[in-house]
Amino acid sequence: MRRKAIGFMGPAAIFTAVTLAMTACGQPAETPESNIEDGVQTIAAVTEPVLSEFTLILPAAEGRPAALYGTIGGGTTDDSLTGFAVEGATTELHETVDEDGVMRMTQRPAFALPAGGKIRLEQGGRHGMIFGLPAMDAGTEVPVTLSFAKAGEIVVLAATRARGTMGDVNAMDHGGMDHSQSH
Numbered sequence: 742m743r744r745k746a747i748g749f750m751g752p753a754a755i756f757t758a759v760t761l762a763m764t765a766c767g768q769p770a771e772t773p774e775s776n777i778e779d780g781v782q783t784i785a786a787v788t789e790p791v792l793s794e795f796t797l798i799l800p801a802a803e804g805r806p807a808a809l810y811g812t813i814g815g816g817t818t819d820d821s822l823t824g825f826a827v828e829g830a831t832t833e834l835h836e837t838v839d840e841d842g843v844m845r846m847t848q849r850p851a852f853a854l855p856a857g858g859k860i861r862l863e864q865g866g867r868h869g870m871i872f873g874l875p876a877m878d879a880g881t882e883v884p885v886t887l888s889f890a891k892a893g894e895i896v897v898l899a900a901t902r903a904r905g906t907m908g909d910v911n912a913m914d915h916g917g918m919d920h921s922q923s924h
């Protein structure tokens with residue numbers, strides 16, 4: 742009857758046990774209430790990656806790539822983002838890197854997601870690149886399937902936005918970059 746005994750503990754008791762176990766392993770002790778940063782809340786007991794603020798920036802012009810931005814909070818175990826999928830399109834993980842003062846986009850096979858860590862997909866940094874996206878309107882939502890090495894596939898709804906509507910004041914615009922030179 743061991744299983745019944747665990748069920749009787751309730752979520753609060755299990756949460757405490759997980760927190761204590763993590764502290765014992767040398768992880769920084771974190772309280773759920775104090776772990777809010779930039780509007781993204783990560784809770785120590787969450788076992789799966791937490792996805793938030795996912796946005797799909799529509800192509801600046803036909804034939805240009807679209808971009809995927811968002812924030813992924815790590816769960817209780819180390820994981821990695823190995824890719825993502827959008828129906829009807831092909832996708833790549835990209836990172837914009839500074840090569841001797843020239844900003845270039847490089848394709849990456851995966852982004853590490855440490856336990857309790859964070860992957861921020863953003864303009865001018867790591868991001869998702871989408872090629873051949875079917876025409877769609879801004880202001881809608883499109884399902885994006887993220888693939889993780891351990892957590893498997895997680896679907897998130899990304900809000901579609903026209904390029905230039907996210908306050909990108911700098912010149913780092915994918916639509917204006919020569920994408921063919923970056924691979």
Ligand SMILES: [Cu+2]
Pocket residue numbers: 835836846868869870915
């Ligand atoms: Cu890119």
